[in-house]
Amino acid sequence: MTSNQPQNPAYGYNESSIGHQVQSELDRLRRLEDAWDPETISLLSDCKVQPDWRCLELGAGAGSMAYWLAGTCPEGHTTAVDLDTRFLDQGAFRNLTISERDVLDCDFAPQSFDLLHARSLLVHLRRREEIYRRAAQWLAPGGWLVTEDPVIIDDRESPYPQFSKMTRAVSSLLGKHGADFGWPRSLPALALQNGLTDLSVSARTLQCGQGGTSDRHWTFMINQMRAPLISEGLLTEEEWQAGIDCFNDPAFLDISLVMISVRARRPA
Template structure:
């Protein structure tokens, strides 16, 4: 039986085998913490620009740790509602005005013309069926409703300074292995720069893509996320050509006080369903 977002709870298929960030993984909590520390300020500032307020009905697809869904629930209170979905929503907190549902946007239907705002962050880049998922999310918008996609373009993110040339080269080999790993899992590492065109092709108007870059050093949340990935994604990184010794060494490179890099590009793209 297919799930419905009108039901109080649903049960659907397990996450796809290719998806690299399993919420049952022991590293998932730290993954969500690092993402929130690195990206929530960008995501919430853009969401505030939509005018989201009391009474809006919002959908977050792939809500992960729930930090953005919680922020939205506070904005739409007391009369609005946020529906937060995930294929494995175990990390999304329960709170008034926030409905948490187990849902797979690739396999399971969404109600049509229902939401004032639909958000997805760092989800579609991982889905080989990203265009079909985007089309379903567009249909879920009411006429005049707004969509926001926040997505990475991991094809850019150079080291700017490292303690030695060899250390900088090792960091870039690590990024290349990570890109290969994502590609092998069906992800599109450059999806962020293609999201705006995809949203227009899906029928949205008033498309507004905004790129963000952040300077990174050893204490940056984004660097902490990469260090975390050397543990969380260890097996996949080894399969992509790294060794345990290289992973240990690149951790030390990223922790070095002289380390400086650019983040990858984060695209926050908004659009509107025509009335």
């Protein structure tokens, strides 16, 4: 990051090629929801969510999980926080509050929430461990903190070198804006360091190839990032095209990323 760019820890994501200001970003977020929501809902349901719970969704994006929480807890309340709330509908549920703010500016009182969820948020923010520590303090006794962040598999052992080069370029581009796709492996230790218990860790892979929601998610994102990938010198036009062409090969099947999900609770 050059010296004349803001040092706001949320700056990188918000101003990147996957920021809300990008014209096609809502469509990308919808495809992300299609790929990940079913497993996220299963993960949250295992917390035995109660109708009167107070919930917090950090980095609410296009809103699917905030809406799910509000609908699942009709006697409680859900707060959805995002730096840019243009994609969120304040009137979707009477028990839903939408707050446009930087997560680092959140000042919720201790023990305010029974369930807190964040997906694909912390990995993009430079002061991620501070955010996690504060989130743990906002939990009520017995409350659950569920965090999910992706690890991009960009190793050179892929049987598809064109696609491997593409994923390395994507990781590098987002890394310029503060993302660290190796960091999520620290999540379990971070939960323990913050005094949380009943820890469970799961990993879900996102395959590429042979169609389906994951292909729609990846190809849409790669198309959206085309211009900066090339202008930043991370890929040539030919290399970008070779990466996207992999999805048209019926023999193509690879693993693009792993979503690390960590669920832990504050002792009762």
